[in-house]
Amino acid sequence: MGPVEFIVLAFPEEQLRVPAVEAVMGLRKAGVVRLIDGLVATKTAAGEVMAAEFDEFMELRGLLAHREAARLIGPEDVREAADLLDRGSCALLLVVEHVWAEDAAIAVRAAGGRIAGSVRIPVERVGAA
Incomplete structure (x- = not known):
């Protein structure tokens, strides 16, 4: 198995942006x-937090x-995840395995190693460098 990651993809409104969702699901x-x-989390304008299963959304139905x-x-x-959201927004909460790294992870474990950590570098930092 490759590295597994929990990802929060935030959107500025209480509805998912379908083209962005399709692009992410294209990776799958x-x-x-x-x-x-995966779940969809919404933080309403009043600050209420709700979670919904993928099957409640036509564009996500059957993915799990x-x-x-x-x-x-x-x-x-x-x-x-809701703490990361502005009021009146939503997010895709995803747990994904990075399949592209599976062979390397298997080889590292076979050699007695392990994936000891990983850090996401914000795109702004990469762009500034």
């Missing part, structure tokens, strides 16, 4: 990532109906 179809779990799917995102994860 291309075999770059494996979708393990495969055998690799697992329920890993819990209520605490939803609350933490």
